[in-house]
Amino acid sequence: MTPHIRIDGLTVAYDKPLAGGAFIAVANLSLDVPRGTFVTIVGPSGCGKSSVLLAIAGLTKPASGRVLVNDAPVVGPGRDRAMVFQEFALMPWRTVVENVRFGLELQRWSGEDLTARALRYVRLVGLQGFDQYRPHQLSGGMRQRVGIARALAVDPEILLLDEPFGALDAQTRESMGDELLKIWEQDKKTALFVTHSIDEAIFLGDIVVIMSKGPGRILETIPIDLPRPRPIDLMDTPTFVEYRRRIRHHLTSETPARA
Amino acid sequence: MISTVAVALFLASWEIAPRLRLVDPFFTSRPSQVLSAGVDIVRGGTLWHDAAVSLSEFAAGFALALAAGVPIGLMLGTFPTLRYLVDPPLMALYATPQLALLPIIVLWLGIGMGSKIAVVFIGSVIPIVVNSMAGVRQVERPLVLAARSFCATRRDVFIKVILPASLPAVMIGVRLGLSRAVLGVVVAEMYVSQEGVGNQIMRLGSAFRVDHLLVYVLLVSAFGLGLTTAARKLEERVAR
Amino acid sequence: MRPLKPVLLGVVSFAVILFSWEAAVRLGWLNPFFTSQPTAIAAALAREAGSGELARSAAVSLREFIAGFGAAIIVGLTLGVLAGWYRSVEYALDPFIWFVYSAPLIAFYPLFVLWLGLGTHTVIAISFLLSVTPITVNTATGIRTLSPTLLLAARSFGARPRDVLWKVALPASVPMVVAGLRLGVGRALTGVVVAELFVPSGGLGSSIAYNGGLLRTTDMLASLMVIVVLGVVCTQGLSAIESRFDSWRTGPGL
Numbered sequence: 142m143t144p145h146i147r148i149d150g151l152t153v154a155y156d157k158p159l160a161g162g163a164f165i166a167v168a169n170l171s172l173d174v175p176r177g178t179f180v181t182i183v184g185p186s187g188c189g190k191s192s193v194l195l196a197i198a199g200l201t202k203p204a205s206g207r208v209l210v211n212d213a214p215v216v217g218p219g220r221d222r223a224m225v226f227q228e229f230a231l232m233p234w235r236t237v238v239e240n241v242r243f244g245l246e247l248q249r250w251s252g253e254d255l256t257a258r259a260l261r262y263v264r265l266v267g268l269q270g271f272d273q274y275r276p277h278q279l280s281g282g283m284r285q286r287v288g289i290a291r292a293l294a295v296d297p298e299i300l301l302l303d304e305p306f307g308a309l310d311a312q313t314r315e316s317m318g319d320e321l322l323k324i325w326e327q328d329k330k331t332a333l334f335v336t337h338s339i340d341e342a343i344f345l346g347d348i349v350v351i352m353s354k355g356p357g358r359i360l361e362t363i364p365i366d367l368p369r370p371r372p373i374d375l376m377d378t379p380t381f382v383e384y385r386r387r388i389r390h391h392l393t394s395e396t397p398a399r400a
Numbered sequence: 401m402i403s404t405v406a407v408a409l410f411l412a413s414w415e416i417a418p419r420l421r422l423v424d425p426f427f428t429s430r431p432s433q434v435l436s437a438g439v440d441i442v443r444g445g446t447l448w449h450d451a452a453v454s455l456s457e458f459a460a461g462f463a464l465a466l467a468a469g470v471p472i473g474l475m476l477g478t479f480p481t482l483r484y485l486v487d488p489p490l491m492a493l494y495a496t497p498q499l500a501l502l503p504i505i506v507l508w509l510g511i512g513m514g515s516k517i518a519v520v521f522i523g524s525v526i527p528i529v530v531n532s533m534a535g536v537r538q539v540e541r542p543l544v545l546a547a548r549s550f551c552a553t554r555r556d557v558f559i560k561v562i563l564p565a566s567l568p569a570v571m572i573g574v575r576l577g578l579s580r581a582v583l584g585v586v587v588a589e590m591y592v593s594q595e596g597v598g599n600q601i602m603r604l605g606s607a608f609r610v611d612h613l614l615v616y617v618l619l620v621s622a623f624g625l626g627l628t629t630a631a632r633k634l635e636e637r638v639a640r
Numbered sequence: 641m642r643p644l645k646p647v648l649l650g651v652v653s654f655a656v657i658l659f660s661w662e663a664a665v666r667l668g669w670l671n672p673f674f675t676s677q678p679t680a681i682a683a684a685l686a687r688e689a690g691s692g693e694l695a696r697s698a699a700v701s702l703r704e705f706i707a708g709f710g711a712a713i714i715v716g717l718t719l720g721v722l723a724g725w726y727r728s729v730e731y732a733l734d735p736f737i738w739f740v741y742s743a744p745l746i747a748f749y750p751l752f753v754l755w756l757g758l759g760t761h762t763v764i765a766i767s768f769l770l771s772v773t774p775i776t777v778n779t780a781t782g783i784r785t786l787s788p789t790l791l792l793a794a795r796s797f798g799a800r801p802r803d804v805l806w807k808v809a810l811p812a813s814v815p816m817v818v819a820g821l822r823l824g825v826g827r828a829l830t831g832v833v834v835a836e837l838f839v840p841s842g843g844l845g846s847s848i849a850y851n852g853g854l855l856r857t858t859d860m861l862a863s864l865m866v867i868v869v870l871g872v873v874c875t876q877g878l879s880a881i882e883s884r885f886d887s888w889r890t891g892p893g894l
Contacts, residue, residue: 198549218551230546234564244550247560295550402731410736427755484649489657495871496864497830499746500845502837503852504860508674583744590747591837598747605750613750621743628742 143212144173145331146197146299150206153192166192168356169206174331181334181346183388189357190335191227194301197333198224210299220248223297227304229284231276231291238263238272240287244295262290265324282313289321300325300332307337314338318345319373326370339392340376343367343384351391361391429610434618437611446600451619454597457513458585461520465577469525470570473532477566478558483533494530498523498580502591516588516596523584524577531576535569536562568639575631582624676858684862698866701832701843704760708767709828716772716824717817720779724813725805730780741773745831749838760841767831771824778820782813815885822878829874833867 153167166189174180182190195201196208199217208215210222223244231240241259250258263272266286276284285305292300305321306314318341325332336342342349343365351360365384367375375381411431418425425433441447476483476490502519509515539562547561589598597616604613658678664670665677672680688694723730745766752762786809794808836845844863851859 200545200548218549220551222549224546224549226542226546228540228542230540230542232543232561232564234567243547243560247547247550247552247556402728403735406732407735481649484646485653487646488650488653491875492868492872495826495875496868497826497833497871499830499834499837500848500864500867502834503848504857504864507852507855507857507860579742583746586744587746587834590749601747602750605753608754610751610754617743617747617751620747621739624744625738625742 145176145178145211146172146174146333147209147212148172148174148193148197148206149209151193151196151203151208152205153189153196153201154204163204165204165356167196168358170358171206172350172359172362174333176331177329178347179325179332179334179345180348180350181336181342182350182352183336183339183342183392184352184357185354185392186337189355190352191303192357194224194303194333194335197299198222198301200224220295221298222301223292223295223299224301224303225285225288225292225305227307229276229281229288229308231284231287233276236273236275237268237279237287240276241290241294244291248295250295259290259294262294263287265293266290267320280313281309282317285309285317286320289324293324298331300330302332302334304335304337306341314341315373321345322369322371339385339388343381343388344371344376349384349388351388363388426608427610429614433611434614437609438615441612441615450595450597450600453513453595454516454585454589457516457589457596458520458581460513461517461585462524462577462581464517464521465525465528465581466574468521469528469573469577470532473529473570473573474536474563474566476529477533477536478562490526490529493522494526498526498584499587502588505588506592511592511594516585516593519584519588520581523580527576527580528570528573531573532566532570535566535573538569539565568635571631571635571638575628575635578627578631579624582620582627586620673855673857676861680858681861681865684858685865688859688862694862694866697842697844697847697863700760700841701836701845704763704767704836704841704843705828705832708764708831709771709825711764711768712771712775712824712828713821715768716775716820717779719772720776720817720820721783721810723776723780724783725809730784733776737773737776740769741777745769746834746838749835753839758839760839762839763832763835763841763843766835767828770831771828774823774827775817775820778816778823779813782816782820783809785816786812811888815882815888818878818882818885822875822882825874825878826871829867829871 149171151167151170152165154163154165157164168189170189170193172193182193184190192201196203197210197215199215199219199222210219232243235243238256238259241262242255245255245258260272263269266289268283268286268290271279271283276287279287285308288305306317309317322345334342334345336345346365349363349365351363352358353360363384367380414428415431417423418428418430476486498519501522505518505522506515509518543561543565544557547557552560585596586598586601589596590602591598593599597620601613601616601620604616661670661675662678665672665675670677685694719729719733723733749762749766752765756762756765790808790812791804794804799807832843833845833848835841836843837849840846840850844867847863848860848867851857851863
């Protein structure tokens, strides 16, 4: 069974315009993602987690290695992948429903009323009644729901979430994570979720990928054997705590990257 | 409250001081005189003609500045190489007092309406270009990235993201351009012209008719203020 | 090499402009009566510099500029601090500042000539009025928008109002004040040059107007070049100073 996503020896580098030379975000990373799995990627700041997502999304070109989706190499953005951003990236001049339509417009969807479709997704993320609001009138959690709705509206095969709850406070994060899972359960799309938070990674994921400090490599891949659907109080169970211990151990015991 | 009191006090002292011979009314006039001069001017015929001339010079020059300035500014913001080439002369021009170019423009275009339109154009096109350019450059990267993640073409990105996102900055440029345009037309007419509000101001000045002069000056200020206030309101509606 | 790119292209830009200008005149495409040419302007500048003519007019303009801008700094800072500190002062000054800022002050030129005569004093007055407003407004804003957190911190250490003013408000407002100075410099220079177009005070603007009247394009452009250079130097200089104080910036969210 070919994996939905295959990452093969991925290296992502960025130019350092002032210092000269390149900054290597991801070094020779390989990962297979089976269809329908919710993969969470956890690691310290600067370990290149976002770069992995950007490479899969087709928004950065790898320095070497390749990314395959359905066995076809990724050359750029596509309808099969959609991204949710940490900074929300909503167009401030568009209303909620117009923002959710955004992807549909860009991908030139036809054959159905875009606004009607967008409204369905607005309702899906629980923002019914807010469709005419502008982003600045919404809370952080609500804005991110718009971001999620926008990504889901284009019916991608793969959902890429780059620390989507990073800008939110702790309590909102928890409830958003819970809601995200409920939404995900309906379709069980392949999802990659980048986060700082170990708890979030365990709670949401089928598989937790632990990345090292930059240049990023995979330290460990831990399958999470917890039943779905997952209630919030799962976080207090011994199994959960044990996963947390293991992951934290991997993250803190890593030898410092050589300068 | 306090502001109105302050202004009232000012007007009162302006009215009373000449009457008490504290200052020579020849030099300062009085609000009451200015008022009656105002009535004269409005009733008389010349104001409308002069205003029409000045307004058309202003409108023509500013319209040209908008039509040329916004697209040029947007392009400069989008293409770095173009910007590096054009930026230095542009900034040199921005740092120069626009009206210092007045004599050379008059040399080229004569004393008629053409030179005034040119002054208005040059004065207002520069802030429009500079601010439009800045507007494009400050579009937040995540917005562009998000659009690209949904398969946006370069054209899509420009029309659906960059254009709307830089609108507030363009509006700032328009507002700045407006005040420079008003200043430009009046001062250009004061420098050399055959008609127009500025021309009238110079005539009244040389004839020492302070009260009439003040009316015209106040009219120009009110006009400029009205425009910039309207522009600010528009700016607020566009910004979020 | 990459950070050099903008600088290189900038130099190329000026070089291309000067080169094509000179070439166009020599090839007969541009009439030198209207546009002069870079070599002629350079020669005129050299001549004027040598004869001291340039130095004289530049000195006049500079003196007027320093007087006008200097007065604007003193008055502007004082009024700005008062307006920023005392709400009532701000309200009282507001309409007048508003007016002076938005009225085309040059239009008052005949009045100034009436009051101050046809000479340097008028130029200085106009320059002063033009530049005092951004300085006042920015200073007042800088003081008024003092971060409440800084204020709280100062008071928690027992600071009295005077301490808060001198030790917190004034230093914290420096970035805004410097921004106001940058805006003021441009306007002061504009005021001097434009006023000189009308008032024969012997400065650079006056010489432009004088040469303009005699249709002496080259001399006109020579003086103009000096003004452009002055303008750029002042603006860039103050921008640089402003950047150095960027790290002092505090905001309401601090």
